[in-house]
Amino acid sequence: MTLDLKTTYDRLYSYCAERDFTGHDPFDALNSEVFQKLPVKNLRFARLALLQLVKRSPVDLRASLRVKDGVNSKALALFALAETARFRASGDEHHAANAKLLLDRLLKLKISGDTPDGKRWMAFGYNFDWQSRYFYAPRGTPAIVPTAFASQTFSEAFELFKDERYSQAISEIATFVVAKLNRFIETTDEVCFSYTPVDRSVIYNASLLAGECLARAAKMNDKTGYSQLAEKAVRFVVRRQRADGAWVYGAGGKQAWVDNFHTAYILLSMRRITDAIGADDSEVETAFDRGFDYWLANFFLDDGTPKYYTHEVYPIDIHSAAVAIAAMSELGETENAHRVATWTCENMLDERGFFYYQQRTSGLVKTPFMRWGQAWMAYALARLIETENS
Numbered sequence: 001m002t003l004d005l006k007t008t009y010d011r012l013y014s015y016c017a018e019r020d021f022t023g024h025d026p027f028d029a030l031n032s033e034v035f036q037k038l039p040v041k042n043l044r045f046a047r048l049a050l051l052q053l054v055k056r057s058p059v060d061l062r063a064s065l066r067v068k069d070g071v072n073s074k075a076l077a078l079f080a081l082a083e084t085a086r087f088r089a090s091g092d093e094h095h096a097a098n099a100k101l102l103l104d105r106l107l108k109l110k111i112s113g114d115t116p117d118g119k120r121w122m123a124f125g126y127n128f129d130w131q132s133r134y135f136y137a138p139r140g141t142p143a144i145v146p147t148a149f150a151s152q153t154f155s156e157a158f159e160l161f162k163d164e165r166y167s168q169a170i171s172e173i174a175t176f177v178v179a180k181l182n183r184f185i186e187t188t189d190e191v192c193f194s195y196t197p198v199d200r201s202v203i204y205n206a207s208l209l210a211g212e213c214l215a216r217a218a219k220m221n222d223k224t225g226y227s228q229l230a231e232k233a234v235r236f237v238v239r240r241q242r243a244d245g246a247w248v249y250g251a252g253g254k255q256a257w258v259d260n261f262h263t264a265y266i267l268l269s270m271r272r273i274t275d276a277i278g279a280d281d282s283e284v285e286t287a288f289d290r291g292f293d294y295w296l297a298n299f300f301l302d303d304g305t306p307k308y309y310t311h312e313v314y315p316i317d318i319h320s321a322a323v324a325i326a327a328m329s330e331l332g333e334t335e336n337a338h339r340v341a342t343w344t345c346e347n348m349l350d351e352r353g354f355f356y357y358q359q360r361t362s363g364l365v366k367t368p369f370m371r372w373g374q375a376w377m378a379y380a381l382a383r384l385i386e387t388e389n390s
Contacts, residue, residue, distance in 0.1 A: 012374060022370065025369055029051050029055065032066060073106060075375040076109070096161070110122050111124060123147045137199070144210050147213065177214055207237065208266055210233060211229070242258075301313070306340055319376060324340050
């Protein structure tokens with residue numbers, strides 16, 4: 001198969017645009033109208049059980065549970081990033097117009113407020129209730145992951161379109177990080193930011209995404225305090241790296257797994273932060289090199305198959321594939337990115353233009369999740385096209 005990246009991207013984008021970028025998510029089970037009428041809806045174990053049941057089921061249960069389609073802020077940010085990348089690569093104003101419309105729509109989903117000293121903050125959340133093993137975040141809770149991707153797309157869009165709303169958004173997001181996220185761990189040279197304002201979790205990639213937001217604002221406004229906090233966030237994660245080069249997901253007793261896409265998130269954030277603030281730190285560079293080598297050596301088969309975990313191939317998840325393509329494109333591994341993209345399009349692309357959720361030992365799960373799969377693959381393909389054209 002000769003991979004036609006542009007045609008694949010165009011068909012995927014059209015599929016999503018025809019659906020108004022609205023769809024389901026692997027984690028949206030708590031939006032079930034059936035579950036919300038049950039007395040157990042407020043019980044942690046019941047929420048966890050439903051989430052895992054729906055997420056792991058080989059058959060999509062959402063229609064039976066009356067889980068409606070939704071619009072996800074992170075998905076809109078990723079589609080905007082994709083169209084921004086396509087505009088940079090092609091110069092086609094159609095892509096610029098698409099990106100601006102998506103950014104307008106994203107801004108309408110913002111969560112905002114004022115700090116006690118009168119500074120405006122901005123953040124974004126998920127369109128579903130979410131229960132982890134450690135905390136519960138109701139729908140619309142400000143969360144660093146969608147917020148960081150919004151910050152990234154506003155930053156890339158501002159460089160191209162010079163719309164002051166985007167630069168203001170970057171500043172207000174940085175205010176959110178500083179004023180609203182918890183810092184369960186902070187010393188003179190390390191800091192860890194929480195996932196949301198309602199938890200005190202230690203999740204390494206999430207804390208680094210907060211650092212990314214600060215680094216972008218620092219680069220734009222020359223704020224030393226933001227730079228220092230971003231450096232401290234990197235140092236915190238660097239010093240929790242395993243001897244083999246890996247990072248576990250988090251510090252909790254049940255968060256000790258190592259997976260493909262969270263490793264890629266950490267590597268991307270480390271590189272973006274150090275590039276944005278001009279940091280030159282041998283400790284960080286050594287950790288990055290070791291982590292990057294570990295990621296490439298342990299999470300991919302020779303034909304480009306993206307593994308979920310190091311110790312087993314299945315499930316092969318579209319999220320692992322898409323994040324890998326995007327990260328490899330950004331981090332200078334274009335040939336490997338193309339290899340993963342080719343495998344993914346040969347094995348997980350539907351003839352209607354969308355990408356399947358997972359390959360399991362029991363077979364394909366073909367659910368076309370909008371954020372988890374389609375938005376990420378749109379961004380990944382767009383970044384690869386841009387890289388190969390540069």
